[in-house]
Amino acid sequence: EAVELLGALDDCRTFASSYLITPFVGYVAHAGPLTAAPDEVAEILCVPLAELAAPGAYGEESWAEYGLRLVAVYRWLGQVIWGATARMLRGLLGLVGAGRAPD
Numbered sequence: 001e002a003v004e005l006l007g008a009l010d011d012c013r014t015f016a017s018s019y020l021i022t023p024f025v026g027y028v029a030h031a032g033p034l035t036a037a038p039d040e041v042a043e044i045l046c047v048p049l050a051e052l053a054a055p056g057a058y059g060e061e062s063w064a065e066y067g068l069r070l071v072a073v074y075r076w077l078g079q080v081i082w083g084a085t086a087r088m089l090r091g092l093l094g095l096v097g098a099g100r101a102p103d
Helices: 049-053 083-097
Strands: 003-008 025-030 058-063 069-076 079-082
Touching: 025 049, 049 083, 069 083, 079 083
Parallel strands: none
Antiparallel strands: 003 025, 058 069, 069 079
């Protein structure tokens, strides 16, 4: 009820499980305590988009766990935001930087 739906981002496939994710963007004016689904979310981070958009915040790294696949990575205050989450954030930042809201 508290989320104002802004739109959908492009679909994103996970490499490890091959799931197809359709991410949605929403706005919450007054967020109360957030609760993560433990089987889906390791941790909830509240990261300012401006910090993710800063030069050097995004990178791609070769990780052996995935057969030396290039993995999308944001590093923020000692945290690593990676994989599908990082790719979805990059898509969002591309829209915000282009001055348009998600579809």
